[in-house]
Amino acid sequence: MSYLVLKKDDMADAKGKIIQCLKDEGGAAGLDKCCAATGLSKSKCKALIGTMSNLKTHKYGDIILMDGL
Secondary structure, three states, X not given: OHHHHHXXXXXXXXXXXXXHHHHHOOOEEOHHHXXXXXXXXXXXXXXXXXXXXXXXXXXXXXXXXXXXX
16 A cells, blocks of 8 residues: 555655746646656656646647646
8 A cells, every 4th residue: 555655655746846837938848758757667747747737748748837827
């Protein structure tokens, strides 16, 4: 049980890092920057971004923070 809680906390931390990365970059950034901010692989980072309702992926690959739009 504690493993699941730790895993959820890790994902919450990664989500926070992605949001902070996007804020630092002016609201949008490439997947590479988000991966670097979290330390996750591209596939894991992309999957995590897919679970976040406040992020959208542009057709050219940039991740866009939708908060405040």
